[in-house]
Amino acid sequence: xxxxxxxxxxxxxxxxxxNGVLICGAGIYEYIHPPLEKLVLFxxxxxxxxxxxxxxxxxxxxxxxxxxxxxxx
Amino acid sequence: METIRxxxxxxxxxxxxxxxxxxxxxxxxxxxGRANTGEDFFMAGREMTAWVAGLSFLSANLGALELMxxxxxxxxxxxxxxxxxxxxxxxxxxxxxxxxxPFYYISRTHSVPGYxxxxxxxxxxxxxxxxxxxxxVLMSGVNMFAMAKVMQIVLGWxxxxxxxxxxxxxxxxxxxxxxxxxxFNEVLQFFLIxxxxxLIPILGLYEAGGWANLKVLITHRASAEYVHLWSGLGxxxxxxxxxxxxxIVFGLGAILSMGYWTTDFLVVQRILAAKDMRxxxxxxxxxxxxxxxxxLIVILPGLLGLGLLPMTLTGExxxxxxxxxxxxxxxxxxxxxYCGPGLLGLGVTALIxxxxxxxxxxxxxxxxxxxxxxxxALINKKGTDAHYVSVGRWTTVMGVLISxxxxxxxxxxxxxxxxxxxxxxxxxAPLFGTVVLGMLWKRATGPAGFWGxxxxxxxxxSMWAWVHADPxxxxxxxxxxxxxxxxxxxxxxxxxxVICVIVTVAVSLVxxxxxxxxxxxxxxxxxxxxxxxxVAFYQKPIxxxxxxxxxxxxxxxxxx
Numbered sequence: 001x002x003x004x005x006x007x008x009x010x011x012x013x014x015x016x017x018x019n020g021v022l023i024c025g026a027g028i029y030e031y032i033h034p035p036l037e038k039l040v041l042f043x044x045x046x047x048x049x050x051x052x053x054x055x056x057x058x059x060x061x062x063x064x065x066x067x068x069x070x071x072x073x
Numbered sequence: 074m075e076t077i078r079x080x081x082x083x084x085x086x087x088x089x090x091x092x093x094x095x096x097x098x099x100x101x102x103x104x105x106g107r108a109n110t111g112e113d114f115f116m117a118g119r120e121m122t123a124w125v126a127g128l129s130f131l132s133a134n135l136g137a138l139e140l141m142x143x144x145x146x147x148x149x150x151x152x153x154x155x156x157x158x159x160x161x162x163x164x165x166x167x168x169x170x171x172x173x174x175p176f177y178y179i180s181r182t183h184s185v186p187g188y189x190x191x192x193x194x195x196x197x198x199x200x201x202x203x204x205x206x207x208x209x210v211l212m213s214g215v216n217m218f219a220m221a222k223v224m225q226i227v228l229g230w231x232x233x234x235x236x237x238x239x240x241x242x243x244x245x246x247x248x249x250x251x252x253x254x255x256x257f258n259e260v261l262q263f264f265l266i267x268x269x270x271x272l273i274p275i276l277g278l279y280e281a282g283g284w285a286n287l288k289v290l291i292t293h294r295a296s297a298e299y300v301h302l303w304s305g306l307g308x309x310x311x312x313x314x315x316x317x318x319x320x321i322v323f324g325l326g327a328i329l330s331m332g333y334w335t336t337d338f339l340v341v342q343r344i345l346a347a348k349d350m351r352x353x354x355x356x357x358x359x360x361x362x363x364x365x366x367x368x369l370i371v372i373l374p375g376l377l378g379l380g381l382l383p384m385t386l387t388g389e390x391x392x393x394x395x396x397x398x399x400x401x402x403x404x405x406x407x408x409x410x411y412c413g414p415g416l417l418g419l420g421v422t423a424l425i426x427x428x429x430x431x432x433x434x435x436x437x438x439x440x441x442x443x444x445x446x447x448x449x450a451l452i453n454k455k456g457t458d459a460h461y462v463s464v465g466r467w468t469t470v471m472g473v474l475i476s477x478x479x480x481x482x483x484x485x486x487x488x489x490x491x492x493x494x495x496x497x498x499x500x501x502a503p504l505f506g507t508v509v510l511g512m513l514w515k516r517a518t519g520p521a522g523f524w525g526x527x528x529x530x531x532x533x534x535s536m537w538a539w540v541h542a543d544p545x546x547x548x549x550x551x552x553x554x555x556x557x558x559x560x561x562x563x564x565x566x567x568x569x570x571v572i573c574v575i576v577t578v579a580v581s582l583v584x585x586x587x588x589x590x591x592x593x594x595x596x597x598x599x600x601x602x603x604x605x606x607x608v609a610f611y612q613k614p615i616x617x618x619x620x621x622x623x624x625x626x627x628x629x630x631x632x633x
Contacts, residue, residue: 006103008125008257012264015096019089019268019419026085026415040410041276047416050272 006067013061020055027051079227079402079409086418093265093422094242097258097429101246104254111458114251114465115441116183116346123352125260127359130343131367132259135266136216136431139371140424141223144407145400147375148386150314150559151291151299152632154375155368159302160326163625165334166361167618169344170354173335175602176512177345178353179594184345184438185338185508186446192511192595193522195450200526201507202446204500205338206439210472211496212339213435214479219401220428221480227405227421236480239425243433244473247440248466252346255437259343262426269423270370273404276411277377290380299379302632308555315557324563328570332505339438351605354614361621365628371404378403382410432476439472440465499537502566503529506573515596518587521580529573536565 027047034042082090108114121129146154182188186205190198221235246254281287288300298305298312305312306321334340334357347353378386384398386406392399398406408420444465449456456464507526510517539546540561548554551564592599610616 008100008260011096011100011257012261015093015261015265016268018092019265019422022085022089022092023415023419026083026413030413035413039413041280042413044276044279046272046276046411047413050416054268 007065009061010065010067013058013063013065016054016058017062018058020051020053020058022051023047024051024055079405080417082228082418082421083414085415086421089415089418090422090425093426094238097246097261098242100257100261101249101254104250104257107253108249108251109459109462111461111465113253114462115445117251117253117256119346120348121256121343121346121352121356122348123355123359125256126343126347126352126356128263128363129256129259130340130356131360131363132263132266132430133255133340133343133434134431135263135367135427136219136434139367139431140266140270140427141219141401141404143371144375144378144404145386145402147372148379148403149375149400150312151295151379152302152372152376153299153305153312153314153316155302155372155632156321156325157330158364158368158372159625159629160321161330162334162364163361163621164326165330166357166364167621168331169335169341170357170361170614171618173509173512174344174353174357175350176595176597176600177341178347178350179600179602182345183445184442185336185341185504186442188508188595189511189522190446190450192592193507193517194519197507197519197522197526198446198450200523200530201500201504202442202450204504204530205442206447208496208500209339209435209439209442210475210479211483213432213439213472213476214481214483216428216431216435217476217480218483220425220432222401223405223424226402227409227424232484236477239429240432240473240477243429243436244470247433247436248469251462251465252342252437252441255433256343256346258433259430262430265419265426266423266430267370269419269421269426270374272416272420273407273411274369274373274377277374277381277407281377281380287376287380291376295379300376300632302629304633309551309553309557309560310555314559315555316560316563317553320551320556320560320563320567324560324567327567328502328505329563329566331509332501332566332570336504336508337501338442339434342438342441343434350603351608351612351614355617358614358617358621362617362624365621365624374407375403378407382406432473436469436472436476440468443468443472499533499569500530502570503533503573506570507577510574510577511596513597514581515589515592515598516581516586517577518581518584520584521577524580525573525577528576529569532572533565533569536568537561 024047027045030047031045112118143154143157177188180188180191182191186198186202189201217236217240220239221232224230224235225232246258278284278287281290291299303318306318309315309317344353344356347356386398386400386403387395389399408417412420444461448464449461503526506529507522511522536550540550547556547561550568551560589599594600605613
């Protein structure tokens, strides 16, 4: 087996996916355990939906540009 | 003394930032095996697609000064700061794509000084290479300083810690993977910058009640001229920037931006790495398409800060005296206003990514120019390809170290933006005059190219020194007693370009021109532009350039 080339778009997908999971997770945690000092527009829970958008975009990129494994010469 | 910080990072924020550093280093290590030849290390194998080259072209420019400085300028001067993104960028990017790129690409040059060598001779190449290398390390140092400053303000990190951790990371991934690694990371950084910064205008506009309400808030706190692009530019005194439309259109749009986007090797290098001519032409057009919307994440946060923040921001000097916040802190202040755990980490990552993409751009361009245009041209002409790659790797490390030293030197600079604008005016405007005459006028001779560039640069430095020594001299440079410092850069660029062109034309007319045979592939009229082949209209650069022009005109009319 020979490793296929990894596209830059796959790296971007991984980055968005991991960030999306972390941000969405942190947003959900804050929703369940609200902080005492709230930020402006805290009630919009931006972390949850922005994290979800990043997560889905990253997932799409990862699936579309996943490295292919090809038979060796 | 306890350090005051705007925000405190949570564990998830630190994980996000650490993951970013791990990923950029992983890309560098992954690509290290693909940077063994000079063509690979310095030109990324000339195999980038239009999208990768175009996003990298834009990302290399999204450095510290873009994110922090222009958000601060938007707070200070209002929507006028958008001119640096629209009239001060879009026409130049399209000019590069449609007019200049064919000559760069067909000549197969590895750098802008390399083109000058082919067109005008060795002396012009050395002059531009040395001035570019000097400007680049200073720019890189400014980037580092700005990054360290924001990390100190936002997170309370010591300046030296930020400078060393980011610069060493850049040194590792560029030294390992060369230009390809820099470009790949710039594309990644482009996405992270948008992902981390776009939430501020979305939430800010929601809080303000939309653009119409924001204009009312800004008019109330500042004046109506802060929300108009062109209507206040009739005279120097009718707008917050103290400049008029002549300075913006001719100084910024026709000279300074043309010089930056078409001859600054930092950005042009990304396009030269494109896989074919059509990609090389499409890349700046793709960059222009995205550039038009960068004000969303840079200018709009500054305007939102002006309309929504409870405190009043001031210049750096006043902020130090009063203990308040300066204009340059508006972006982190807006970040701290809306972003909780996770989002804050991504926002900080966006800032770091911006700083690192700019730094990597400077370092990779410096490496190429030093190795090919100074070391190979003046010091060792007979090295092997492997030797020059090795020199390139070491130059990357040395370039970073010189930048770090520069960062420490510029820590005492009063204003980051003014400093860099002055640098642009010194070198960029005359260089544009020399390159564009070289490409479009076959009569321009080698000695003329050198003397035009030299005297244009000298005139620019002289004007700057004159106004620096006697601030009242600005009335002569900008042709108005009401001009403010921002106008100086525009008019200085305009005059240095004019002097460069006059000298080049005059010297050309009294010196021997090069034979046509030596100018093939370098000059308009003597260069056969390869056919684009059988492609649909929507695949042609000219079609997308037209689309960009329509959107560009519409945006300027909407915000007139």
